[in-house]
Every structure is written in structure tokens, then in C-alpha cells.
Amino acid sequence: MADAQKQNRVGTLLNEGLSRRSMLIGGGVGVGLLVAWAVWPRTYLPNLTADAGETLFGAWLKIGTDGHVTVAVPQAELGQGVFTAFPQIVADELGAAWSSVGVEAAPLNPLYANALGAATLFEAALGGLSDTLQRTHATRTALVLTGGSSSIRNFEETLRQAGAAARAMLCKAAARQWGVDWQACGTANGEVIHGNQKLRFGEIAAAAANEDVPSPLPMRSGDANRLYGQTVPRLDVPSKVDGSVNFAGDVRLPNMVFASIRQGPVGSAGLARVDEAAANKVPGMRAVVKTDKWVAAVADNWWAADRALDAMRPRFQVPGEVINDDSIAEALSGALDGEGVRIAESGDLAAQFKGARLVTAEYRVGLALHAAIEPMTCTASYADGRMSLWLPSQAPGLARAAAARAAGLSEDSVTIYPMMAGGSFGGKLEHAVAEQAAVIAKRIGRPVQLTWSRVEDFRHDCYRPAAAARMAGKLGPNKSLAGWLAKIAAPSSGRELSERLLGGDPLVAASLALPGGDASAVAGAIPSYAIPNYAVDHHPVAIGVPTGHWRSDAHSYTAFFNESFIDELAHVAESDAVTFRMAMLGGQPRLARCLQLAAQLGNWQGGAQGTSQGIACHSFRGSHIAVLAEARLAARKVKVERLVAVVDVGRVVNPDLVAQQIEGGMIFGMAAAIGGSTGFTDNVASVMDIADLNLPRLADMPDITVEVIRSDADPGGVGELGVPAVAPAIANALQAASGVRFRALPLLSDVE
Numbered sequence: 001m002a003d004a005q006k007q008n009r010v011g012t013l014l015n016e017g018l019s020r021r022s023m024l025i026g027g028g029v030g031v032g033l034l035v036a037w038a039v040w041p042r043t044y045l046p047n048l049t050a051d052a053g054e055t056l057f058g059a060w061l062k063i064g065t066d067g068h069v070t071v072a073v074p075q076a077e078l079g080q081g082v083f084t085a086f087p088q089i090v091a092d093e094l095g096a097a098w099s100s101v102g103v104e105a106a107p108l109n110p111l112y113a114n115a116l117g118a119a120t121l122f123e124a125a126l127g128g129l130s131d132t133l134q135r136t137h138a139t140r141t142a143l144v145l146t147g148g149s150s151s152i153r154n155f156e157e158t159l160r161q162a163g164a165a166a167r168a169m170l171c172k173a174a175a176r177q178w179g180v181d182w183q184a185c186g187t188a189n190g191e192v193i194h195g196n197q198k199l200r201f202g203e204i205a206a207a208a209a210n211e212d213v214p215s216p217l218p219m220r221s222g223d224a225n226r227l228y229g230q231t232v233p234r235l236d237v238p239s240k241v242d243g244s245v246n247f248a249g250d251v252r253l254p255n256m257v258f259a260s261i262r263q264g265p266v267g268s269a270g271l272a273r274v275d276e277a278a279a280n281k282v283p284g285m286r287a288v289v290k291t292d293k294w295v296a297a298v299a300d301n302w303w304a305a306d307r308a309l310d311a312m313r314p315r316f317q318v319p320g321e322v323i324n325d326d327s328i329a330e331a332l333s334g335a336l337d338g339e340g341v342r343i344a345e346s347g348d349l350a351a352q353f354k355g356a357r358l359v360t361a362e363y364r365v366g367l368a369l370h371a372a373i374e375p376m377t378c379t380a381s382y383a384d385g386r387m388s389l390w391l392p393s394q395a396p397g398l399a400r401a402a403a404a405r406a407a408g409l410s411e412d413s414v415t416i417y418p419m420m421a422g423g424s425f426g427g428k429l430e431h432a433v434a435e436q437a438a439v440i441a442k443r444i445g446r447p448v449q450l451t452w453s454r455v456e457d458f459r460h461d462c463y464r465p466a467a468a469a470r471m472a473g474k475l476g477p478n479k480s481l482a483g484w485l486a487k488i489a490a491p492s493s494g495r496e497l498s499e500r501l502l503g504g505d506p507l508v509a510a511s512l513a514l515p516g517g518d519a520s521a522v523a524g525a526i527p528s529y530a531i532p533n534y535a536v537d538h539h540p541v542a543i544g545v546p547t548g549h550w551r552s553d554a555h556s557y558t559a560f561f562n563e564s565f566i567d568e569l570a571h572v573a574e575s576d577a578v579t580f581r582m583a584m585l586g587g588q589p590r591l592a593r594c595l596q597l598a599a600q601l602g603n604w605q606g607g608a609q610g611t612s613q614g615i616a617c618h619s620f621r622g623s624h625i626a627v628l629a630e631a632r633l634a635a636r637k638v639k640v641e642r643l644v645a646v647v648d649v650g651r652v653v654n655p656d657l658v659a660q661q662i663e664g665g666m667i668f669g670m671a672a673a674i675g676g677s678t679g680f681t682d683n684v685a686s687v688m689d690i691a692d693l694n695l696p697r698l699a700d701m702p703d704i705t706v707e708v709i710r711s712d713a714d715p716g717g718v719g720e721l722g723v724p725a726v727a728p729a730i731a732n733a734l735q736a737a738s739g740v741r742f743r744a745l746p747l748l749s750d751v752e
Contacts, residue, residue: 047107048072055205057169059111060162061090067190067202069096073103074112075155076146076394077236078424079664080719081657084234085152086159088653092227093163093220095187096201103235105418108397110142114155120148120621121429121549122501123520124494125508137507146394147429147549149621149717152653156715164220165213173208174199183218188225231656236420248377248419251390253447256379257286259440260306260453261296263460264316265683266323266545271295272315279312288312289440296440302451323544325679331543332364332468335489340537343519344526347533352483358472359572361565365557365745366677367685368464368550371693374422375457376433379449380441382407387414387438392421392428398501399431406435407442414438425668426549429501430462458678459685462500462548465491465521469561479573481584484534486525486561490554492540493547494520500548524555524724527562528591528619529584545680551668552723555620560745563616563728567607568741577607577615577732591619593709594626594646601707602628602644607736612641614732616725621717623649627666629729630702632737638674638747640702640730647706647721650713658718662706665722670702671695673727677746694746 046059053065061071071087083103091101106112115138119126126134137143167187174192175182177199185194192199220226239245264271270292279285279297284304289296297308321327378391380403387409393399396416404411421428437450452460467490474483495518502508518538525536550556570580578599585592595617598604605611617626630642643666652658675694678687687693727745735741744750 046111047109049107055209057166057209058162059106059109060159061094061166063166063201063205065202065205067097067100067200069094069101069190069201070104071101072106074106074114074144075151076392076396076418076421076424076428078146078394078421078428080151080661081234081236081654082146082151083236084232085653085657086155087235088227088232089156089159090163093160094167095189095191095220095225097190098227098232100190101235108142108144108400108416110139113139113141113143114145114150115139115143116154117145117148117150118143120150121145122494122498122508123523124492124518125498125502125511127511127519141505142397144395144397147426149623149719149721152715153622153717156653160219161217164217166208167220168214168218169208169211170201170204172211173204176207177204229652229655231654234657245420247374247422248379248391249374249449249451251379251419251449253379253381256447256449257298257300257444258302258305259289259296259298259437259448259450260302260309261294261436261450261456262309262314263294263456265319265459266680267319267321267683269317269319272317274312274314276312279308282308282311287444289443291439294436296436296450298440298444298448302449306453319683321544323683324681328367328466328543328545328680329364331541332466332489335539335541336468336470336487338539340487340539343522343536343538345535346531347483349483349485349533349535352474352533353472353485356474356483358474359569360470360472361568361741361743363469363471363561363564363743364750365467365560366679366749367466367545368556368672368677369458369461369687369693370425370427370550371458371676371690371695372421372423372425372427375454376427376430376452377450378433378437379447380437381447382438382441382445385409385413387441388417389414389434389438390417390419391434391437392419392424393431393434394424394426394429395431395501399434402431403434403438407438409438425551426553427461429497429549431501432460454690455688458687461685462497462546463678464550464553464556465493465545465547466543467491467554467557469557471561471565473565473569475569475573479575481529481531481569482533484527484531485537486522486535487537487539488522488525488558488561489539489541490521490557491543491547492518492521493549493553494518496546497548521554522558523553524558524618524620525562528588528617529566529581530587531584544683551665552620552720555618555720555724556669556672556727557745559616559618559724560727560731563618563725564731564741564743567614567616567728567732567735570607578604581617588619588624590648590709590711590713591617591624591626594624594648597707597709598626598628598644598646601646601705602630602642604628607732609736609739612733612737614729614734614736616728616732618725620721620724622714623647623716623718623721625662625721625725627725627729629726629733631730631733633734636748638730638734640670640674640696640700642703643670643726643729644705645707645722645725646709648709648711648713648716649718649721650711650715652708652711653715655708658708659706661718662708662722663704665720666704666726667696667701669723669726670730672723673730673745673747675746677749
């Protein structure tokens with residue numbers, strides 16, 4: 001096959017020799033996607049590999065002789081569009097033609113460490129460290145992470161510099177051939193240009209790689225032929241539409257078998273007994289693999305494996321402490337009655353509240369599931385002392401280390417193949433499935449694909465925690481808000497996540513040992529409004545249920561607490577809910593603009609009784625959003641008829657990606673507002689199937705409008721922004737529609 005034909009890239013680099021599956025997903029051998037590595041030196045060298053006819057330009061891109069440009073992306077593609085946004089930034093600065101651009105999963109390397117993501121996800125563990133120490137730690141430990149709406153914010157400047165460096169090197173090589181000043185050359189549509197002279201990138205890439213990178217590095221200027229800020233086609237869409245994209249469950253290896261697993265109830269002391277003889281009667285059954293904590297059935301197909309698990313009737317030792325809805329509710333109430341840790345304060349709230357008549361309210365939120373379409377899945381193969389794993393992971397290095405420990409192997413003998421994720425919402429930070437698959441593969445000596453059943457996925461989720469808040473406010477003589485107190489009972493999920501994923505790191509252990517509350521448990525609770533006297537207290541609570549990172553984390557409940565209570569205060573003050581908020585947003589002009597424009601676009605009618613309109617706003621990870629909702633009660637169910645969102649996320653790489661993420665976040669937030677939760681009975685999650693979650697269906701979808709404000713500010717977070725303000729906006733709309741204030745999530749869950 002000729003090089004030009006072999007390396008042909010059209011959008012997603014589809015070709016016969018190197019399929020879209022292996023290029024986009026990282027499932028193929030020999031395409032630079034292996035991430036096995038040993039001890040890295042203190043000066044980190046790129047380990048991206050080039051195929052025949054390709055030239056490397058540092059750690060981020062390579063150019064083929066046919067002009068194709070491949071960008072390495074260390075972030076997991078979870079549906080957020082990172083496989084498009086990253087190459088778009090590089091291609092814009094490089095001057096490449098979008099039709100020639102493709103992506104490749106980056107290998108593990110400290111060069112791709114996401115310091116901002118680490119600081120966000122592990123704030124409880126790293127928050128006490130300086131920014132420099134956080135970044136140094138993330139790089140030293142090669143924390144390649146996807147989460148916390150950090151991808152663009154952390155990597156944009158690095159990607160721009162990578163594109164600019166390659167562009168300068170190409171210009172130098174062309175200028176040397178033409179005998180002109182390289183600074184008089186430019187690039188556009190995959191060519192170096194000097195007057196009427198043109199050279200395609202592929203013609204001079206090999207020569208350009210020998211050129212020095214100038215310092216200072218010149219960045220592109222002007223608006224002509226720019227990709228940044230444009231709506232370009234997503235690179236991952238064609239393969240998702242035609243079904244050619246591979247997920248972990250699509251991997252097929254020679255001699256492969258399938259496994260299903262059963263783990264004990266939350267808090268169980270371990271596996272007590274199984275009936276292996278009954279399991280062996282199931283046709284296709286091959287093996288039983290047991291540990292102290294779980295049992296797996298291995299068979300010729302997954303259905304047989306799961307039926308064998310049912311047949312063996314695993315029994316686990318009964319936990320000492322019973323966890324159910326009542327115990328969780330009592331724990332939250334007890335925590336609120338006890339002492340809290342002051343996280344933030346301003347003014348003299350005690351003096352303001354002394355002898356004053358206060359407005360008070362108490363709110364609750366239930367446990368929320370991740371409930372991704374793709375359950376936890378990992379394919380593992382062990383041979384000749386080496387382990388290979390195919391799985392989607394938001395933290396591939398941590399998954400690799402955990403699997404190595406579980407299987408009793410060294411890390412450099414474990415290879416991760418990063419796969420496209422069928423949804424995550426934070427769930428695929430967890431790596432238990434990688435540990436289990438590695439153990440099973442080593443025990444049976446055959447490749448195995450482990451997939452959790454839907455019930456297992458729900459019962460062993462690391463949930464968004466249940467939380468409760470007691471809010472108190474004082475209105476001044478002019479009915480302005482003079483004082484605010486938020487007492488929030490919530491598990492220290494950030495500490496729990498850090499201990500679970502980074503517990504072996506001595507620096508993390510030392511940081512977690514420091515006294516103080518977990519600010520991440522009440523993130524977003526500090527009001528955006530100019531309130532002269534306020535305080536936020538965290539009341540730590542142990543509810544006995546594992547909790548973890550969930551899309552927007554604590555903001556998902558602190559925004560509900562704050563924006564619902566602000567609405568209640570506006571009613572007491574007999575003020576329009578928008579006017580009441582705007583009066584306190586003088587110091588937040590970007591948020592104020594979002595709020596004002598959302599009211600205009602939504603034809604805000606003042607929130608008066610019978611209007612069915614509610615509004616809420618929130619600032620989050622450098623971005624701002626306001627949501628207007630129209631909702632009502634119909635046959636004891638919540639009917640959301642309209643959602644209008646206005647967002648300011650700073651500079652926008654791709655407007656379509658922003659709109660898609662805001663829309664998706666709003667639907668996710670709506671799902672959490674009306675369902676998406678589980679109770680607990682005898683240490684087991686009550687929900688067993690997606691149908692039990694009361695998730696909105698296509699027929700339930702409201703009319704959705706998203707307006708993105710043009711901004712030159714630094715990029716803010718997008719992937720989680722759409723979630724927090726939706727639930728309070730719907731709750732506020734229901735109050736306007738029915739006259740009843742609902743103070744619990746899911747909505748109507750506190751109604752008998």
C-alpha cells in the first residue's frame with residue numbers, strides 16, 4: 001500500500017491499514033498508544049511514537065508525508081469533545097487544514113500530567129499545598145487525569161505553543177529552501193506560504209524537524225484562516241454514528257472468555273460461601289475465581305457467566321452496621337445538630353443575627369448514581385509475565401498501578417490501552433474493575449472480559465453523597481439581605497476519593513492528616529452575592545456509603561441549597577426573584593449579565609404565582625450560568641416544559657462543543673432533579689435497573705435554548721457547568737406553579 005494511501009486522513013483518519021478504531025480509541029498495537037513505562041528521568045522526554053512516513057514534533061503532534069497532522073490527546077473522550085477541541089487548538093496555531101487532522105491517544109508521560117485536574121479532583125488532599133507544589137506533585141507522579149472541567153483550562157496554552165513551535169520549524173525549513181527570511185513566511189490550509197510560493201507540510205516535515213524552535217515563540221495573529229472559535233466537525237462522530245468505534249466491551253481476543261462478578265453489600269466483612277457445584281451445571285461455565293471480597297464466574301459468554309453467579313448463590317458475611325434510608329437521614333440530622341467546621345466567613349454574622357428575626361429553611365438531597373450507559377468493563381490478557389488491559393479510564397496511570405498491585409506485578413509489566421468511554425460523569429475515575437479483571441486473567445491464564453451487571457454497577461457505585469443544609473438569613477430594613485448562614489452536613493467525599501485513589505502517596509497521606517474541614521464537600525456554598533455578613537459551615541458526616549466524584553460534585557447540591565433559599569428570601573422580601581438577585585451582583589458583572597439575558601430570552605414574568613417560571617444562577621470553575629425553567633406538576637410528576645440557559649465560559653474553542661455540553665449538562669441536572677437517585681435497604685442500593693431511576697425520556701424533553709456570551713476572558717470549565725443551576729430553577733418554577741416549596745432532591749421525594 002502506497003504511503004499516501006496508507007496514511008490518508010479524512011476527519012478521523014479512517015484507512016485500511018490503521019483503522020479509526022485503533023487510531024481514535026487506542027486499541028491497536030504499534031500505533032504509539034502503549035503506556036507501559038518504567039522509571040522516568042527528572043527531565044521528561046516525549047515517548048509519542050511515529051509510524052512510517054511520519055515526523056514527530058515534540059510530545060503533541062506529528063506530520064505525515066501526505067500532510068496529515070496527528071495530535072496526541074492525553075484526556076479521555078467521555079463525550080465532551082476533547083478529541084476535537086485539542087486538535088482544533090493545535091491545528092489553528094499550526095495553520096493546518098481541518099480535513100487533514102486526526103487524533104491519537106497519548107502515552108502515559110509526566111509531560112501530559114493534568115495539574116489543574118489533580119488540584120480540582122483531589123482538593124481535599126492537595127488543597128493545603130502551594131500551586132507550585134501541586135503542579136510538581138502532579139508531574140512527578142504522572143497524574144494523567146480527565147475531570148473537573150479542566151482539560152482546556154489546563155492544556156490550552158501548551159497546545160498553542162506546540163502548534164506554534166511546529167509552525168515556526170516548518171517556516172524555517174521552507175525559508176531555507178526558498179532563501180528568504182522565515183519570519184516572512186506564514187501557514188494556511190496545511191501549507192507554508194511566502195508570496196506566491198507554497199510548500200505542503202508533508203513535503204518539508206522531515207527537514208523541519210531538524211530546525212531549532214525560536215525564542216520567544218511567535219504566535220499566529222490575525223483572524224484569517226483561523227480554526228479557533230469556529231464550529232468544525234467533531235472527529236469522533238463518524239465512527240460513533242456508523243458503529244465502528246470500539247468500546248471496552250467490543251474488544252475480542254483469541255481464546256477470550258467472559259466474566260461476571262458479585263461483590264458483597266456495602267460494609268460486608270467478606271465472602272462467606274458459594275455453591276460452585278451449582279454454577280458448574282450452567283452450560284458454557286469455565287471457572288470460578290474468588291477473593292476475600294468478591295466472586296466471579298467465567299464462561300464462554302457473559303450471559304452464562306451471570307447465570308452461573310445466580311446459581312452459586314454467593315453469601316457474604318453480614319456487616320455489623322445496618323445502612324438504610326433512616327440511618328443516612330439520622331446521620332445527616334445528627335451532624336447538623338453537632339459542631340461544624342467554619343469554611344468561610346465575612347463580616348460579623350453573630351452580631352447581625354443576635355436577637356434578629358431570621359428566615360430559615362432546611363434542604364436535603366439523596367444519593368445520586370452515575371448511571372452511565374456503559375457499565376464498568378475491562379478486558380485483560382496475561383501472558384509471559386505481562387498484563388494488558390483495555391478499559392476506559394479518567395486516570396489510566398492510577399488504574400495501571402492499582403491493577404499491578406492487585407495482580408502482584410510490577411507497574412512496568414502492565415500496559416493500558418485507553419478506550420472510548422460510554423459515559424462516565426466521574427464514575428470512570430474508579431478502577432476496581434481493572435483490579436478485578438487483572439486478577440481473573442492471571443488466575444485463569446486466558447484473556448477475559450469482565451463486565452459488571454447493571455445491578456452490580458448500581459450497588460457498587462461511588463455515589464454523589466446525600467447531604468443536608470440548614471439555611472438562615474436576615475433581611476435588613478430595606479429588605480436587602482444583611483446576613484446569611486449555611487450549615488451543610490455532607491460526607492468528606494474529597495478526602496474519601498483522595499484516600500481511595502492516592503492513598504499510597506506519602507505526600508497525600510501527610511496532607512490528609514492536617515486538621516481542618518473538607519472544603520470540597522461544600523464547594524460552591526460561598527454565595528456569589530454581595531452579602532455583608534455570611535458564614536459557611538461544613539458538618540462532616542459518615543453515612544456508611546462509598547462516595548466519589550460526580551459531575552459538578554458538591555456544586556450539584558450547594559447550588560440547590562443557595563438558589564432555592566435565595567428564592568425563598570426574595571418571596572419574604574416581596575421582591576421579584578431576578579431583581580432581588582441583581583441588586584447583589586454588582587461585583588459579579590459576568591454572572592449578572594447571564595442572569596439578565598436569561599430573564600430576557602425566557603420572557604421572565606416576575607416569578608409570580610401561576611407563571612410556572614423559576615430562575616437560578618451559579619458561578620463555577622471560572623464560568624458563569626443562569627437558567628430559567630418553566631415547570632409544573634402533572635399527575636404527581638414533575639413536567640419540565642422549557643429550559644433557557646445563558647453562559648459565559650470565556651474564550652470558546654468550538655461553539656458547538658460548548659452548546660452540546662451545556663445541553664447535556666442541563667439534561668443531566670434535570671435527571672438528577674426528578675430522579676437519578678437511590679435509597680438504601682440493609683446495606684444494598686434499592687435501585688436495580690435504569691427503569692427504576694425515573695430518568696427523563698425523549699418524550700419528556702423540554703424545549704432547550706442555550707445562549708453563549710462572546711468573551712475574551714480565559715477559558716472556564718464547560719463540561720459540568722450545565723448541571724448545578726437546573727435543579728433549583730425547576731424547584732423555583734414548581735413553587736411559582738403550585739405555591740408549594742419543595743426542599744428535597746429528587747423533587748417530590750419528600751412528598752408522601
